[in-house]
Amino acid sequence: MKQTLPVANTAEVRRHARRLAARHPRELGLTLGLHGLAAISGLAAPRLIGDLVEGVQHGTTAAKVNQVVLVIAVFVIVQSLLTRWARFRSFALGEKVLAELREEFVDNALALPIGTVERAGTGDLLSRTSRDVDALSRTVRFAVPETIVALVTTLFTVIATMLVGVWILVPLLVMVPLLVISTRWYLKRAKDGYLRENAAYAQMTSSLAETVEGARTVEALGLYDERVRRTDADIRGSYLAERYTLGLRTIWFPVVEVTYLVPLVGTLLFGGWLHINGHITLGAVTAGALYANQLIDPVDRLISWMDELQVGAASLARLLGITDVADDREPTGRKPSGELVEARDVRFSYVDGRDVLHGVDLVVQPGERIAMVGPSGAGKSTLGRLVAGIHPPRTGSVTVGGVGMTELDLADLRRQVALVTQEHHVFVGTLRDNLAMALPHPEHERDDDEKLWAALEAVDAREWAEVLPDGLDTRVGSGQVALTPGQAQQLALARLVLADPHTLVLDEATSLIDPRAARHLERSLAAVLEGRTVIAIAHRLYTAHDADRVAVVEDGRITELGSHDELVARNGSYAALWNSWHG
Template identity: 30%
Template sequence: MFRFFETLVNPYPAGKPETPPRGLLPFILHFSRPVLPLLILMSLLTALVSAAEVLFFSYLGELVDWLSGAEREGFFAEHGWRLGAMAAIVVIGLPLLVLMQSLLTHQAIFGNYPMIGRWLAHRHMLGQSMAFYQDEFAGRVSQKVMQTALAIRETVMKLLGLLVYVVVYFGGAMLLMGIAEPWLMLPLVAWLAGYIAIMWIFVPRLRRVSMEQADARARMTGRIVDSYSNIQTIKLFADTRREQAYARDAMEGFMVTVHRQMRLATLLSVCLTLLNSLLLTSVVAMAIGAWYFQAISLGAIAVAIALVMRIRFMSDWILWEVAGLFENIGTVQDGINTIAREPAVKDLPGAATLTVPRGEIHFDALQFGYERPDGEGIRVFDGMSLTIAPGERVGVIGRSGAGKSTLANLLLRFYDLEGGRIVIDGQNIAEVTQESLRRQIGMVTQDTSLLHRSVRDNIRYGSPHATEAEVEEAVRRAHADSFINDLVDLKGRRGLDAHVGERGVKLSGGQRQRIAIARVLLKNAPILVLDEATSALDSEVEAAIQEQLYTLMEGKTVIAIAHRLSTIAMLDRLVVIDEGRIVESGSHQELLARDGLYAALWRRQSGGFLGLDIDAEAEQHHGRPLGVET
């Protein structure tokens, strides 16, 4: 029975991920469609349960009247069937209703509903552009995804439950009191007016505080996660006090919202208690007065007082549910600002799948620049063109900030061009799917980041369906077997099964880079991009891997970016970029003979090393493409 209800909803809806709408109701509906029929059914069952409870109070009044006026000898003969019907409804009918409502609520909706939100939001966030993640804390984004999904469920279920319960229950109470004595309705009407006034005063304030609190909580979480993610840097500079102060600043900001919320909570509780006390006193006084003048029966008094007591206890619950409702609405609205954002780089409708039979790459009149947070633009390319023949191995060289890494990012379509185009085998990469484009390109970067999974999973990322023998062959060719066989993690997993830690922190830079090379070897894409692929390796290992890289390059179109010019001197052609323009092109010997910028860089090097590309790194981590909203 449980399994049936648990599987009524698929918590992982299929279909292409869509950007959620930015309006509150459309946003909630976007994540609620799979459970909408069940939510309607849940509301109907809630209405039936509420009506049954009101009916019990009516029966209670009748029972008091029967007992006060009936003779003992003929009581069961006259009222026995009614008592039996009441008992059947209480013992059988209500439990069955509650069972159905609970199965629907807890088994079918409660767990699946937020998981639908997490799944859809996570799939959408995976499609966000690189610029988005350069401007956001990873911890903050994950916090938004998790808490927004829960807030959507709480918002919808509280709203439906409250509306149904309050309308049916309060409406039934008014009806019963009106039938017994119309004057008894007056205290209820006055109480309702006061109750609405309290909500009008307090709920919007609670909502505003809740929105600020949700944002403060996400900021606090983001700062804490940022510290843990960069724990090595913190320890290297022995500055945990600064990190404590950095986190405490966010915690204090969060506590300010907590104190404001709790002050409102105290005032709200006092006002509600006073209003409920006035309701109870006035109804009891009017009921006793009506009984004194023989206007109502004892049963009606019992019903009136019981209903008032029930409303008195319910009112506190309802008000806090309403406050919670607006708190969750505030959380959802805060989540909309992060989740309901269009990716800066999107596939065109009907985008084709890229095929690479030859591997020719043509950069045609590239126009591109970054926009800094202060709004100032940084122009990188202004009409640069470059053609790379099929199977040609080209080295890209230039001073810091010349645009070398940006060229690779544009080829992978991490950013969209402002003008010009990039064509692979006659296909404009802006007109093909991003997934098909990146499947055809293997890349090893200088800053290798690994997933917090096993070594095998990280390597198999290059080819998910690779056999164990193929994985081991890639490991051997990348000269990674020398350390992988000795790896052991905290849970005792060894070798390829050992987990590498967040971003691969358990491994050295050279070990991470060898795993990245093994991953690209396994991928075996027709286009290869090497962005300082051997920078973290020692000379002996680099010399051994260079042989494998040259083997890997065979039959592939290669773009190699290097600061150690000696590592790319043997390529087919070297292209020198300066200020976003190609200033020299030719073989190593040709460029030395020309005695231009390349020759100057070559002479300046000590051991073939050129300074780190600091400016390019700044572009990647602190800027975003011109015209891209973030």
């Protein structure tokens, strides 16, 4: 099983919950006050009915009965109105808190070091953004408000019950040991059980995603049976995890159901005995029994939603857990003194004890074009990611203007160096939105349209962009106008032009465009990028032919470094690659 992202502990979850509550003291106070008033309104009926029974026993009039019924009706109506208002305020507060949690999670997820996400796998993060957010959504929207209602109602009902007479504590306290013992038994096991359930689901999601994304590889290598076995094992793991939590509920819920009957039966039996012996009135027995019966509903809701709270707490622990990921950046506030990019004795490993880069040295002068070539798996992309500041080196240093890449904050780093890979994303929105996000100022202005069109033209994308239904206002992305892989990649390159960093790392950035179009695009891009430092990683050697220098990367080392002509004349690894490619 892949390493998963961290999970927050119980203390962290409680602290965060308290912080959320402290952000909204006014709304929380109003909500609790309304629920309290609603609960008090609901407590009038049992006492009035008890008094009515007492009155009937000693003789009363029809007018008196009608009066009591009318008063009870008024309290019921008032309770209904207060309950509706209280629930509305509870749900409104829940939506506000949920929105804050979602925004915090997105901020924290975007701040995760890319290397950490890659090691954990996208399945874990995907399950947190989908399953855990959905579970937490149900908890915040329903479980928390319903729990508040149940707690407040239970508290006031117990107080009202005690006002009938201290004797009623006897049947009420009888249920407490059984309820406390069974609940503690459940809570002790529930959180870990739900965490295992969510982790098993994340593993299953990750496995399914890998199978779907690598479907062609699975088919080509005949891995169908192996992937089916892997999926079956993951599904079984998820099944066993869910069966465990279900087993806890099948034990706990029946025990709790039995405890509900104890106060009512005990009140009737004990109260009846006291009445027969002349210690209390029949009205007190009636009111006590009605209160004991009325107590069942809030306690039942409290117990029922407690299970949902456990699910929500486990999900919140997973969402908060990503804040425990150690940042691989250590901003110092220093500013680069120039644009010189240097890598000195760089070593790097994805797995402890297995370096993929071994003492790499590379100095890139401002405005220089470097092409990195070599066999697949040699370490070209890894070196490019270190130069772009994606990963810190294990040992050695990678600097720009004398400042380490990971010593710059992300905003400052992206003004210095940008990485464009063969991976790209088209965001749901207009074409203008997809481009304007790369501009230095946060708010797009219509005057910027000329810059957007210029950037599209620079990457040979203006022609197809102009024929879109609404031009820059055309909505693209999932469910909208679909861009081809080549167009999406041109869009990514246009963002690069707009971002205007002085150093560019192109990791096979034109790999999804056909060779003729890629050649034309790179020539057009070269004119726009004149004067910038460019580090291009590619298998197509015409990129190397046009570069100022070529770095040949083999087995995590730079084995050759020089101009195209120098390396061809040297008749080494590069010359062999060139002769093989050039025919």
